[in-house]
Amino acid sequence: MKLLVTGGAGYVGSVCAARLVEEGHEVVVVDDLSTGHADAVPDGATFVQADLAEAADDLLADGVDGVLHFAAKSLVGESMTDPAKYWDGNVVTSLRLLAAVHRHQVPRLVFSSTAATYGEPEQVPIPESAPTRPTNTYGATKLAIDHAITSYANAHGLAAVSLRYFNVAGAHGRFGERHAVETHLIPLVLQVALEQRPKVSIYGEDWPTEDGTCVRDYIHVTDLADAHLLALKHATAGEHRIYNLGNGTGFSVKQVIDACRLVTGHPIPAELAPRRAGDPATLVAAADRARDELGWKPERPDLETIVADAWRFTQGRTK
Numbered sequence: 659m660k661l662l663v664t665g666g667a668g669y670v671g672s673v674c675a676a677r678l679v680e681e682g683h684e685v686v687v688v689d690d691l692s693t694g695h696a697d698a699v700p701d702g703a704t705f706v707q708a709d710l711a712e713a714a715d716d717l718l719a720d721g722v723d724g725v726l727h728f729a730a731k732s733l734v735g736e737s738m739t740d741p742a743k744y745w746d747g748n749v750v751t752s753l754r755l756l757a758a759v760h761r762h763q764v765p766r767l768v769f770s771s772t773a774a775t776y777g778e779p780e781q782v783p784i785p786e787s788a789p790t791r792p793t794n795t796y797g798a799t800k801l802a803i804d805h806a807i808t809s810y811a812n813a814h815g816l817a818a819v820s821l822r823y824f825n826v827a828g829a830h831g832r833f834g835e836r837h838a839v840e841t842h843l844i845p846l847v848l849q850v851a852l853e854q855r856p857k858v859s860i861y862g863e864d865w866p867t868e869d870g871t872c873v874r875d876y877i878h879v880t881d882l883a884d885a886h887l888l889a890l891k892h893a894t895a896g897e898h899r900i901y902n903l904g905n906g907t908g909f910s911v912k913q914v915i916d917a918c919r920l921v922t923g924h925p926i927p928a929e930l931a932p933r934r935a936g937d938p939a940t941l942v943a944a945a946d947r948a949r950d951e952l953g954w955k956p957e958r959p960d961l962e963t964i965v966a967d968a969w970r971f972t973q974g975r976t977k
């Protein structure tokens with residue numbers, strides 16, 4: 659297929675673009691490089707550096723078989739202090755993209771949604787049928803885009819899939835996580851192991867969980883990318899399907915730090931810090947729908963494997 663990958667110079671986008679190229683698809687990556695890296699675009703993909711909202715029409719004019727839409731602002735904390743950046747950067751841009759998708763009769767769309775659309779869960783593991791009450795602006799913008807996609811599928815026959823990621827981690831060969839401002843737990847802990855920072859903060863030890871620290875469902879980025887390939891294949895005209903992507907197992911912040919100690923052999927000093935605003939205590943996916951309907955099977959669900967791949971990437975090794 660000929661595919662447009664938006665945000666393909668970012669972490670998840672670059673891994674998906676790499677997997678699509680590996681599978682023989684013709685891939686065009688568009689990215690404004692506001693947070694991505696040009697050298698993360700895989701060999702074999704065509705790279706266009708552009709503002710997506712402005713370039714969408716030109717990029718789709720020649721006809722494409724599908725769009726994988728990753729381009730987004732994705733820092734929860736920043737979304738609370740600078741909401742305009744998220745409503746414009748995520749929602750307005752995506753509405754422009756959707757209008758162009760419709761104008762140029764693109765048949766399918768796979769969208770990078772998030773567990774943050776659910777907010778504080780009533781039920782764990784969280785099924786796709788759970789109420790969507792995001793507790794932060796980032797999640798609210800992703801949910802708004804999900805609603806717009808549903809409308810386009812219903813009205814115009816778009817074959818659409820939204821994939822709601824839980825905590826993505828790990829690396830795929832030379833493609834991994836490198837954010838200018840790092841806020842995610844595993845890369846931060848690994849920076850301590852590399853002695854780029856002295857210690858890691860644990861955001862609260864008084865959560866209603868077994869060891870008092872927050873529990874998350876970590877998923878390997880290669881498994882995540884593979885779900886996108888399956889979503890492309892199974893997308894059905896006129897339907898907007900939503901799938902959670904996680905392993906269904908929760909690990910606490912302390913368990914993650916312990917796994918990092920084991921993998922790196924570094925003592926990784928940790929200190930207690932106040933809770934971070936907007937953090938739910940526990941987020942774990944019920945991902946049976948993706949397994950049943952897409953035939954998705956995570957190959958790397960083990961936390962130590964995920965951390966080991968992230969560690970290899972962090973050290974600058976690709977094998």
Ligand code: UDP
Nearest residue numbers: 841842843846859860861872874911934937
């Ligand atoms: N966390 C932490 N210290 C840090 C960064 C994160 O204790 O320096 C916690 C955070 O409160 C959350 C979990 O680790 O409970 C995962 O956070 P991350 O930002 O990686 O992902 P999120 O779940 O927010 O998407």
